[in-house]
Amino acid sequence: MAxxxxxxxxxxxxxxxxxxxxxxxxxxxxxxxxxxxxSAMIAKEMPDLAIIDIMLESADSGFTLAYHIKKAKPDVPIxxxxxxxxxxxxxFDVETDEERRWVKGDMLIDKPIRFExxxxxxxxxxxx
Amino acid sequence: xxxxxxxLVIDDKPDLRVLAARALQKYSLRVxxxxxxIAFEVEPNEHRLDCLSDRLRNQKPDIVILGESVSAQxxxxxxxxxxxxxxxxxVLAIRSDRQQAACFFSPNSCYFDYLISPISKDELCFAVAxxxxxxxxQRSAQDSTSQTLSLLAIAAHELKAPxxxxxxxxxxxxxxxxxxxxxxxxxxxxxxxxxSQAMRHLLNDLLDLQTIKSGKKKREILSVDLVESxxxxxxxxxxxxxxxxxxVALHSxxxxxxxxxxxxxxxxxxxxxxxxxxxxxxxxxxDLTLEDRPQDVVIRVEDTGIGISxxxxxxxxxxxxxxxxxxxxxxxxxxxxxxxxxxxxxLYQGTIxxxxxxxxxxxxxxxxxxx
Numbered sequence: 084m085a086x087x088x089x090x091x092x093x094x095x096x097x098x099x100x101x102x103x104x105x106x107x108x109x110x111x112x113x114x115x116x117x118x119x120x121x122s123a124m125i126a127k128e129m130p131d132l133a134i135i136d137i138m139l140e141s142a143d144s145g146f147t148l149a150y151h152i153k154k155a156k157p158d159v160p161i162x163x164x165x166x167x168x169x170x171x172x173x174x175f176d177v178e179t180d181e182e183r184r185w186v187k188g189d190m191l192i193d194k195p196i197r198f199e200x201x202x203x204x205x206x207x208x209x210x211x
Numbered sequence: 212x213x214x215x216x217x218x219l220v221i222d223d224k225p226d227l228r229v230l231a232a233r234a235l236q237k238y239s240l241r242v243x244x245x246x247x248x249i250a251f252e253v254e255p256n257e258h259r260l261d262c263l264s265d266r267l268r269n270q271k272p273d274i275v276i277l278g279e280s281v282s283a284q285x286x287x288x289x290x291x292x293x294x295x296x297x298x299x300x301x302v303l304a305i306r307s308d309r310q311q312a313a314c315f316f317s318p319n320s321c322y323f324d325y326l327i328s329p330i331s332k333d334e335l336c337f338a339v340a341x342x343x344x345x346x347x348x349q350r351s352a353q354d355s356t357s358q359t360l361s362l363l364a365i366a367a368h369e370l371k372a373p374x375x376x377x378x379x380x381x382x383x384x385x386x387x388x389x390x391x392x393x394x395x396x397x398x399x400x401x402x403x404x405x406x407s408q409a410m411r412h413l414l415n416d417l418l419d420l421q422t423i424k425s426g427k428k429k430r431e432i433l434s435v436d437l438v439e440s441x442x443x444x445x446x447x448x449x450x451x452x453x454x455x456x457x458x459v460a461l462h463s464x465x466x467x468x469x470x471x472x473x474x475x476x477x478x479x480x481x482x483x484x485x486x487x488x489x490x491x492x493x494x495x496x497x498d499l500t501l502e503d504r505p506q507d508v509v510i511r512v513e514d515t516g517i518g519i520s521x522x523x524x525x526x527x528x529x530x531x532x533x534x535x536x537x538x539x540x541x542x543x544x545x546x547x548x549x550x551x552x553x554x555x556x557x558l559y560q561g562t563i564x565x566x567x568x569x570x571x572x573x574x575x576x577x578x579x580x581x582x
Contacts, residue, residue, distance in 0.1 A: 094372065094376065096373075096376035096379070096380065096402055096406060097376065097379070099398075099402075100379065100380060100383055100395075100399060103389060103392075103395060104383070104388055104389060107389060107390070166371050166372050166375050194372075194375040194379070195374075195375040195376070195378040195379040195382070196379060197379075197382055197386075198379075198382070198383055198386070198388050199386065199388065
């Protein structure tokens with residue numbers, strides 16, 4: 084059965100192509116453009132993996148959403164994506180256990196994202 | 212910058228404080244690019260070095276005068292402690308000789324000068340005037356640098372998002388990640404075009420804002436017919452209104468002239484009307500009313516759109532403000548339009564205000580005084 088991926092971003096130019104390409108790669112993809120919309124979706128059905136942009140309705144909505152997913156189901160891998168990171172003084176990462184205590188994500192990727200790279204990471208996180 | 216600078220005198224004896232109070236009581240100073248003359252207020256209470264940190268923090272003086280009893284060493288110790296978070300003042304030290312004055316250090320962030328005792332009232336006034344000018348120069352440089360830097364940082368972020376999208380789309384097309392799906396590639400290339408156009412609009416708006424804020428561009432003030440300008444703006448935005456089926460009505464006298472710069476008036480109309488259409492509902496309405504009054508001209512743009520919450524209204528005229536709701540997420544914009552409009556209106560000593568009810572509509576009212 085196809086694995087389910089939840090893709091959350093308010094930028095349609097990120098959601099649209101990645102949805103098409105992930106579906107083409109054999110995944111079932113659902114999308115949301117806000118933390119609120121995504122929260123309603125995960126309350127009904129938890130995905131096998133989530134890709135979440137950090138800045139949604141507010142600057143840290145993505146962190147909050149990731150926290151709720153991990154709290155409900157800790158083994159759901161989360162890929163955080165952003166175009167605002169170290170260049171702008173926001174110093175966070177998910178490389179060490181200490182960092183993951185605060186930021187609930189398994190990976191952090193800077194935009195723009197190369198799809199082939201994202202697909203490799205998804206397969207690795209889903210142990211495929 | 213206020214027209215009043217606070218002076219704090221630190222010395223063991225009252226003489227210097229009394230001298231400063233007498234000298235500066237009726238003294239005022241004209242400084243370039245400052246509207247008001249600068250006056251001085253000498254803090255009347257006695258101050259000793261041991262309470263310097265608290266004084267500097269609590270009273271936020273603009274100029275600190277240090278008497279002879281304050282040694283460089285003791286000042287240095289207290290000063291480095293006191294200066295944390297409040298270095299935005301000038302220091303004048305009274306010394307008995309030049310060598311002693313040289314012992315003083317001058318922290319980079321602080322204007323510093325010294326006077327050799329005994330000092331007269333005139334010498335003190337002259338030194339205080341120099342210190343005030345140095346301080347004002349330093350403060351305005353800091354203001355404009357930090358404003359420019361923060362505008363630059365936000366602009367960089369606003370440009371980074373579409374640049375990342377374009378790069379991502381082109382990479383997919385180049386890698387042929389979607390196999391033979393030509394329709395999909397075509398759609399991505401169309402999106403690249405849309406996003407690059409948005410980047411160009413943002414750059415244009417940034418340049419407009421920079422030109423207005425710098426005040427460097429020569430403004431040609433002529434008699435401008437606002438009715439003609441309004442009609443042109445409606446014509447320019449006709450296709451945008453048609454796409455949304457929004458009707459735009461103009462209510463105005465036949466002719467209404469104002470001494471103004473044509474381009475600036477066009478920017479005001481284009482921005483306000485474009486917003487009234489963009490943030491309207493399907494089949495909505497926009498009423499543009501022009502009114503000539505003895506003192507001023509009133510421009511009112513009223514729409515039947517989605518409205519703006521009370522909380523968002525307070526942010527509306529800031530740079531890069533875009534109201535994020537489910538209803539606005541598909542509407543493109545640079546977040547600079549209203550900020551530019553407000554800056555232009557301020558050039559005319561005019562005002563802009565907004566009244567809005569969520570889901571009912573918004574009214575912007577601009578008042579531009581006749582010269």
